[in-house]
Amino acid sequence: MRAFLGRNVFPLTIFTIATVFLGLFFLWPVLKVFGASLLDASGRHFTLANYTSVLSNRFFLNGLTNSLGIAAAAAVCTVLIGVPFAFCLARLPIGAKAVLLALAALPLVLPSFVSAYALVLLFGRSGIVTGALRSLGIPFESIYGATGIVVVYTLTLYPYIVLPVTAAFKSIDVSVEEAAQNLGASRTRTLRTVTLPLVLPSILAGALLVFIEALENFGVPFVLAEDRPILSVEAYKLFVGETTDNPASAGVLGMLLIVCTVMALLVQRGLLARRNFATGARRAAPLIDVSPALRRVGATYCWLVVAAALVPFVAVVVISLMPFSGPVLHTGLSIGNFAQLFERGYRPLTNTLMLATLAACGATLIGVPIGYLITRHRSRLAAAIDIVATSPFAVAGTVLGIGLVMAFSSGFLILTGTWLIMVLAYMVRKLPFSVRSAGAILHQIDPSLEEASINLGVPPALTFARITVPLMLGGIVGGFVLTFVTVASELSSTIVLYSGPWTTMTVAMFQALEGTSAGVAAAAATVLIICTILPVALVYRLLRRHELSML
Amino acid sequence: MTAITIEGVARTFGTVHAVDNVSIAVRDGEFFTLLGPSGCGKTTLLRMVAGFCELDTGRILFGEQRIDTLPPHKRNTGMVFQNYAVFPNLTVGGNVAYGLRARSVPSHETRERVARTLKLVQLDGFAERWPHQLSGGQLQRVAIARAIVIEPHVLLLDEPLSNLDAKLRVEMRGEIRRLQKLLGITVLYVTHDQEEALAISDRVAVMRAGHVEQIASPREVYDRPATPFVASFVGTTNLLNGVIRAREGESAEVAVAGRTLRLNGVRGSAGDKVVLSARPEALRLLAPGEAAPPRCVTLTGTLGEVEYLGPVTRFHVTLAGGTALQLMALMPPAVSGQVTVAFDPQRVVVLGGPT
Numbered sequence: 033m034r035a036f037l038g039r040n041v042f043p044l045t046i047f048t049i050a051t052v053f054l055g056l057f058f059l060w061p062v063l064k065v066f067g068a069s070l071l072d073a074s075g076r077h078f079t080l081a082n083y084t085s086v087l088s089n090r091f092f093l094n095g096l097t098n099s100l101g102i103a104a105a106a107a108v109c110t111v112l113i114g115v116p117f118a119f120c121l122a123r124l125p126i127g128a129k130a131v132l133l134a135l136a137a138l139p140l141v142l143p144s145f146v147s148a149y150a151l152v153l154l155f156g157r158s159g160i161v162t163g164a165l166r167s168l169g170i171p172f173e174s175i176y177g178a179t180g181i182v183v184v185y186t187l188t189l190y191p192y193i194v195l196p197v198t199a200a201f202k203s204i205d206v207s208v209e210e211a212a213q214n215l216g217a218s219r220t221r222t223l224r225t226v227t228l229p230l231v232l233p234s235i236l237a238g239a240l241l242v243f244i245e246a247l248e249n250f251g252v253p254f255v256l257a258e259d260r261p262i263l264s265v266e267a268y269k270l271f272v273g274e275t276t277d278n279p280a281s282a283g284v285l286g287m288l289l290i291v292c293t294v295m296a297l298l299v300q301r302g303l304l305a306r307r308n309f310a311t312g313a314r315r316a317a318p319l320i321d322v323s324p325a326l327r328r329v330g331a332t333y334c335w336l337v338v339a340a341a342l343v344p345f346v347a348v349v350v351i352s353l354m355p356f357s358g359p360v361l362h363t364g365l366s367i368g369n370f371a372q373l374f375e376r377g378y379r380p381l382t383n384t385l386m387l388a389t390l391a392a393c394g395a396t397l398i399g400v401p402i403g404y405l406i407t408r409h410r411s412r413l414a415a416a417i418d419i420v421a422t423s424p425f426a427v428a429g430t431v432l433g434i435g436l437v438m439a440f441s442s443g444f445l446i447l448t449g450t451w452l453i454m455v456l457a458y459m460v461r462k463l464p465f466s467v468r469s470a471g472a473i474l475h476q477i478d479p480s481l482e483e484a485s486i487n488l489g490v491p492p493a494l495t496f497a498r499i500t501v502p503l504m505l506g507g508i509v510g511g512f513v514l515t516f517v518t519v520a521s522e523l524s525s526t527i528v529l530y531s532g533p534w535t536t537m538t539v540a541m542f543q544a545l546e547g548t549s550a551g552v553a554a555a556a557a558t559v560l561i562i563c564t565i566l567p568v569a570l571v572y573r574l575l576r577r578h579e580l581s582m583l
Numbered sequence: 584m585t586a587i588t589i590e591g592v593a594r595t596f597g598t599v600h601a602v603d604n605v606s607i608a609v610r611d612g613e614f615f616t617l618l619g620p621s622g623c624g625k626t627t628l629l630r631m632v633a634g635f636c637e638l639d640t641g642r643i644l645f646g647e648q649r650i651d652t653l654p655p656h657k658r659n660t661g662m663v664f665q666n667y668a669v670f671p672n673l674t675v676g677g678n679v680a681y682g683l684r685a686r687s688v689p690s691h692e693t694r695e696r697v698a699r700t701l702k703l704v705q706l707d708g709f710a711e712r713w714p715h716q717l718s719g720g721q722l723q724r725v726a727i728a729r730a731i732v733i734e735p736h737v738l739l740l741d742e743p744l745s746n747l748d749a750k751l752r753v754e755m756r757g758e759i760r761r762l763q764k765l766l767g768i769t770v771l772y773v774t775h776d777q778e779e780a781l782a783i784s785d786r787v788a789v790m791r792a793g794h795v796e797q798i799a800s801p802r803e804v805y806d807r808p809a810t811p812f813v814a815s816f817v818g819t820t821n822l823l824n825g826v827i828r829a830r831e832g833e834s835a836e837v838a839v840a841g842r843t844l845r846l847n848g849v850r851g852s853a854g855d856k857v858v859l860s861a862r863p864e865a866l867r868l869l870a871p872g873e874a875a876p877p878r879c880v881t882l883t884g885t886l887g888e889v890e891y892l893g894p895v896t897r898f899h900v901t902l903a904g905g906t907a908l909q910l911m912a913l914m915p916p917a918v919s920g921q922v923t924v925a926f927d928p929q930r931v932v933v934l935g936g937p938t
Contacts, residue, residue, distance in 0.1 A: 484662065484670070488730075490656055491656050502672045
């Protein structure tokens with residue numbers, strides 16, 4: 033045993049840190065939510081009444097079907113938009129592909145509820161486009177409700193399909209397609225019977241991400257759902273208690289969300305189970321020779337999709353620079369909205385920058401060693417840590433926030449109301465990303481480099497610092513920045529956990545939305561866009577596509 | 584400069600016996616090769632000596648010191664990896680100095696030893712270069728320099744030449760042998776290339792499915808293989824099934840391919856089945872009308888395919904009973920159809936039971 037310990041100090045240390053961190057700040061809070069859903073009003077006795085009352089309540093049942101229906105619709109729409117996009121990008125001879133891919137990936141780092149809000153500004157009841165259409169005599173309701181939410185999800189989540197599927201289209205061994213054509217299949221038949229089935233696993237993986245993201249998203253339905261019930265929003269309302277706070281029912285909704293995610297995961301696993309195609313392509317599949325007309329159609333399609341996804345963000349920036357009086361927009365140029373936003377100081381902005389920096393540091397410091405452990409030490413312990421470290425992805429931000437409040441508002445560790453609890457929530461939520469991205473980089477670093485270093489007399493921990501980390505550095509920096517920007521635009525756990533002095537930019541925007549100061553909300557949205565685009569632009573060359581695809 | 588003692592070492596992965604009770608004693612200063620097909624456990628055994636693979640049972644000693652309980656970074660072995668594993672973030676000089684820095688060697692001494700070792704592997708002047716500027720052969724030299732500069736107890740090489748092209752491979756193996764003799768270092772070398780193993784080793788251990796089939800000098804492994812596997816894996820051979828008819832002291836009469844041969848060194852008694860190994864170059868095709876050389880036995884068969892290989896020509900002959908034989912000859916006689924094959928029974932090796 034001593035020999036075992038002596039030789040495995042480094043992995044065991046990582047394992048211990050990972051276990052303590054995830055156990056305390058992820059598993060325990062989730063268990064708290066689960067526990068709350070099973071306790072009666074006194075908080076002492078076991079009961080299933082919460083479940084029966086929620087599941088017999090038409091309002092909450094509607095919420096469940098709304099959430100599931102919208103998430104499924106979003107998954108289908110992103111696949112319909114994203115797969116042709118990926119095919120054009122991977123296999124058609126169209127120009128400016130690097131730019132197209134960068135622009136297509138951009139919505140991943142931009143806050144999706146900003147896009148939702150832009151749609152309200154453009155197509156809402158008093159929206160610019162709505163007004164224009166009405167003045168032309170074209171009847172147009174508004175984009176509130178399920179349709180609007182699905183549109184926003186489609187425009188902001190389609191990169192989850194485009195990035196992995198583009199890679200899959202490129203990695204197809206072209207000789208398989210040539211074999212199909214050699215056997216007499218036409219090009220379209222080859223596409224249908226060989227190419228598409230080969231990329232199906234990537235499509236399903238992307239669709240699962242879209243489904244989960246859409247299910248847990250808080251900001252978009254908050255902006256667009258109005259009084260239609262959506263699980264993630266209702267859980268928050270029940271917990272924060274606009275009328276009376278009800279942790280038990282909030283817990284039930286949280287557990288329902290988790291169950292939905294797990295079911296989606298199982299369905300995807302089931303669909304993928306018998307479809308493990310490894311095609312050992314040594315070079316990227318070649319471009320398909322198509323007629324100039326078809327090529328133009330492909331290019332036009334790609335640019336239209338990219339533009340549709342980015343126009344809302346551009347619109348918000350433009351609108352934020354125009355003067356408002358209350359909700360009414362006037363033409364002109366003004367920085368009044370920004371002045372109003374920062375009237376009471378820059379605290380929300382500095383909070384966002386500080387919290388995002390701390391969370392990115394924390395997630396990197398914990399995530400990179402865990403990614404290392406999982407990739408390099410194939411053992412049952414590592415497999416267990418892998419599952420636990422990547423499962424925060426399946427837990428909605430609101431649910432995690434509620435759990436953290438339940439776990440750390442009393443007892444031996446009181447954290448509610450502090451900045452620390454927010455940073456911890458961000459770290460837990462972004463951990464799957466930093467773990468996976470570290471693992472992906474490590475897969476490209478030959479393990480014999482580390483063995484060579486150890487063989488030359490440098491102990492494992494020091495080898496990790498001297499050889500592994502320098503080789504991973506580009507990827508680590510990229511992962512750090514992506515964590516930073518996604519934390520900066522995080523709303524779903526922030527909204528549960530923030531307290532007055534720790535108001536962030538997202539909360540400031542959220543508060544402006546709740547009030548009527550449309551101009552302030554647009555200004556806050558613009559600041560958020562700058563906070564996310566600027567760091568990404570600075571390190572864009574360090575970012576690799578697979579990292580973006582894992583956000 | 585150390586002897587390596589491997590005693591009763593075993594390792595199981597799941598249900599696979601990767602290394603199955605292996606004992607090997609490598610002498611001080613010896614060039615010892617582990618030879619076998621992929622999956623035979625040779626690399627696992629090498630990694631056990633380096634410390635990258637744990638032992639289920641058994642022990643490993645360098646000289647008198649037991650080392651299998653030490654972590655890999657404390658074993659003082661120099662390892663050369665199949666894919667070189669040259670650190671891409673360090674210069675050539677940085678790579679070679681890496682192990683010396685880990686040992687806190689003073690910087691002036693480090694500089695001096697790095698320069699001396701780079702000269703030894705014919706890379707003087709390359710210290711400031713980056714790995715991505717080097718060719719495969721040069722990277723291999725960096726990897727070797729990095730491993731020998733620390734003056735390791737033993738040098739471990741894991742298929743170091745398999746990523747090089749054929750010509751460079753022959754050149755580098757000569758160089759590795761030259762360095763080993765110059766430094767007098769104990770080498771444990773892993774390869775699946777039998778020609779390479781025969782060319783550079785003092786002794787070879789032929790492995791199959793986790794265990795050692797034979798440990799002997801290259802010459803003995805080729806001329807006196809211990810098992811049918813060794814006979815067929817090292818070089819090519821003709822394996823023939825025979826039956827012992829009668830025995831008289833050391834020699835025995837063995838019935839094979841319709842003939843009865845008197846052979847020495849046969850184990851077993853009358854009625855036992857044996858396998859005979861005859862190398863293609865031990866068989867001769869007789870020209871039409873040529874008499875068989877003295878002591879030789881002749882067989883008749885039909886000539887099949889003839890492969891021209893450059894320096895030699897290979898003939899495929901099917902004997903009357905259906906047994907297929909391969910023969911190798913420098914100067915092919917002009918023959919076709921029915922041919923006569925002659926061989927000296929002294930050059931036939933008798934192996935254990937049938938394959």
